Amino acid sequence: xxxxxxxxxxxxxxxxxxxxxxxxxxxxxxxxxxxxxxxxxxxxxxxxxxxxxxxxxxxxxxxxxxxxxxxxxxxxxxxxxxxxxxxxxxxxxxxxxxxxxxxxxxxxxxxxxxxxxxxxxxxxxxxxxxxxxxxxxxxxxxxxxxxxxxxxxxxxxxxxxxxxxxxxxxxxxxxxxxxxxxxxxxxxxxxxxxxxxx
Numbered sequence: 001x002x003x004x005x006x007x008x009x010x011x012x013x014x015x016x017x018x019x020x021x022x023x024x025x026x027x028x029x030x031x032x033x034x035x036x037x038x039x040x041x042x043x044x045x046x047x048x049x050x051x052x053x054x055x056x057x058x059x060x061x062x063x064x065x066x067x068x069x070x071x072x073x074x075x076x077x078x079x080x081x082x083x084x085x086x087x088x089x090x091x092x093x094x095x096x097x098x099x100x101x102x103x104x105x106x107x108x109x110x111x112x113x114x115x116x117x118x119x120x121x122x123x124x125x126x127x128x129x130x131x132x133x134x135x136x137x138x139x140x141x142x143x144x145x146x147x148x149x150x151x152x153x154x155x156x157x158x159x160x161x162x163x164x165x166x167x168x169x170x171x172x173x174x175x176x177x178x179x180x181x182x183x184x185x186x187x188x189x190x191x192x193x194x195x196x197x198x
Contacts, residue, residue: 020106023115024056024185025141026091027170029099031193041192048196051166053141054091055119056102057112061091062119064140066130073133081130083122083140099189099196103173105150105182115148128156138163151176167196174198 030050033041044050054063067080086094107115121127122144128135135143139159145151146159151172154162163169177184189195 020108021112022104022106023112024102024104025145025173026054026056026061026095027101027103027166027173028052028054028095029101029189030166030196031099031189034192034194037192046165048194049165049167051196053137053166053169054086055115055141055144056088056091057115057119059088061086061088062123062144064130064135064137070130070132073131075129075131079126079129081128081135081140082126083119085119085123095187097190098187099193100187101170101174102185102187103177103182104185105145107148107150111148111150115144115150118144118147133160135160136165138166138169142169171198 028051030046030048031044032047033043052063052065054061056062062083062085064081064083067082069080127143128140130136135156139156139162142151142154142159142163143156146153163172174184176182
């Protein structure tokens with residue numbers, strides 16, 4: 001009688017230790033003013049190859065961005081890149097008329113704790129510079145996912161060359177979503193902008 005009870009207790013403990021929590025990787029699309037709206041809509045950094053990548057966890061949206069001038073190559077002493085956390089309610093207001101895709105990823109408790117510890121550390125101390133030929137939002141998002149054990153490991157050079165702009169990471173994550181049955185949420189942007197296509 002003891003053995004089945006111990007086995008059941010062990011299985012319950014394993015199930016609870018593997019409980020899942022969801023995170024979302026949000027991809028804002030690059031865009032240019034649509035025809036006829038050139039004078040009314042602003043040009044944005046990167047145009048159609050621009051956009052932004054953030055990760056949502058605990059109703060916070062965390063993303064990597066430059067402060068001031070973007071460096072061409074990463075600098076150690078004068079690093080200007082930093083991670084920023086935004087409340088989800090604010091992010092929803094900011095993106096209501098923008099085109100985006102969100103990939104919902106279930107994590108184990110262990111992965112979730114790792115991810116939270118990583119972004120907490122990154123919010124306190126910048127891990128690298130933001131640079132054109134270096135770490136930017138897509139590579140930084142991959143870095144967090146990698147350290148949480150969601151994606152395979154790459155060198156820093158491998159990250160920023162593989163995910164030079166958001167579309168490249170978005171395609172990778174959509175492929176991962178299809179392979180692993182992750183939920184994908186899509187949101188259309190306002191018609192006054194010509195949005196990047198998949």
